[in-house]
Amino acid sequence: MKLSLFGTLLLATSAVSSPCLSAETVAFTHPSSNNGRDQFQLALTCYLVDQVRGNFSERCLTSPGGFFETNNLPEQAIENLRASMIANTNVFDFEKILNWSNTWSYALRNRRPQVALISDTLAQFSKSTRYKSWPKEIIMRSTAKQKTRVIYRSPGPNPIGLSVAETYESVIGDLTAPLIETEVAMDRSDGSGNADFYSYNSKGQLSTTSLFPSGPRQVPGFCMGCHYSIETKTFDRAIP
Numbered sequence: 001m002k003l004s005l006f007g008t009l010l011l012a013t014s015a016v017s018s019p020c021l022s023a024e025t026v027a028f029t030h031p032s033s034n035n036g037r038d039q040f041q042l043a044l045t046c047y048l049v050d051q052v053r054g055n056f057s058e059r060c061l062t063s064p065g066g067f068f069e070t071n072n073l074p075e076q077a078i079e080n081l082r083a084s085m086i087a088n089t090n091v092f093d094f095e096k097i098l099n100w101s102n103t104w105s106y107a108l109r110n111r112r113p114q115v116a117l118i119s120d121t122l123a124q125f126s127k128s129t130r131y132k133s134w135p136k137e138i139i140m141r142s143t144a145k146q147k148t149r150v151i152y153r154s155p156g157p158n159p160i161g162l163s164v165a166e167t168y169e170s171v172i173g174d175l176t177a178p179l180i181e182t183e184v185a186m187d188r189s190d191g192s193g194n195a196d197f198y199s200y201n202s203k204g205q206l207s208t209t210s211l212f213p214s215g216p217r218q219v220p221g222f223c224m225g226c227h228y229s230i231e232t233k234t235f236d237r238a239i240p
Contacts, residue, residue, distance in 0.1 A: 043233040047101070047194050047224070102208060102218040115186065115196060117160070122182055122204035129154075131164045140173040144226065146213045147180070148173050161187035161195075163237050167211070178202065181211050183219075185227070185237040195237035197223035 080103070084096040119125045126132065134152040142149040148170040154162040163185040170177035182200040197220035201207040209216035210223065220235075229236045 043228065043235070047235055098221045099218070102221050117186070118184065118198050118206070120206050122200040125184070125200070129162065131162065138173060138175070141171050142167070144212065147171060148175070148177070150175065160189060161237060183210060183223070185223070187237050193232050193234035193236065195227065195235055196220065197227070
């Protein structure tokens with residue numbers, strides 16, 4: 001089974017601001033076991049530093065300063081990540097690091113060539129990708145959204161694997177109802193198996209939140225909860 005309930009619950013619940021979560025800390029050390037939490041921490045670490053899982057030295061995770069020696073992160077990103085550290089140890093405030101990942105995805109979206117496809121407006125994104133011509137799946141009432149969704153999937157990996165999910169103000173499959181949200185999951189081209197997640201609001205503007213029955217939630221943090229694969233230890237576009 002690809003979908004990890006552990007990953008879903010851990011990340012999805014942590015993405016919600018809560019006083020009881022703000023004090024939670026995690027040590028980003030190289031996992032010595034295969035338990036779910038260790039593996040999830042490693043997957044999240046790789047996602048944040050933008051590296052293929054396992055493609056960095058153990059020192060990167062075990063040395064207090066080594067985490068910042070990846071040379072892949074811009075200075076501003078390193079400063080934000082360092083702000084999540086506690087007392088210059090290899091320990092991080094989990095809520096802060098999730099908040100950082102949410103802002104990082106947008107601030108650095110043009111850092112990788114394929115992410116440059118993500119424009120500030122849905123109209124431009126639609127024009128550059130022509131996703132409306134892709135194979136689509138109509139979901140009468142989505143489990144996650146409790147609304148009608150249409151999911152378009154790119155027919156191949158070229159130029160990049162993409163999935164686009166439209167959410168309509170309907171629970172009966174009415175595609176003439178108002179379009180309230182469009183979400184994008186985009187494969188990274190670095191071979192990591194990870195995807196980046198983006199959202200456009202009802203006005204077609206790039207948004208840092210996504211709508212759920214419980215209210216707006218941060219992107220990509222909340223998306224990553226459901227898109228974590230315990231098998232590959234990646235945040236996968238194809239899940240769920």
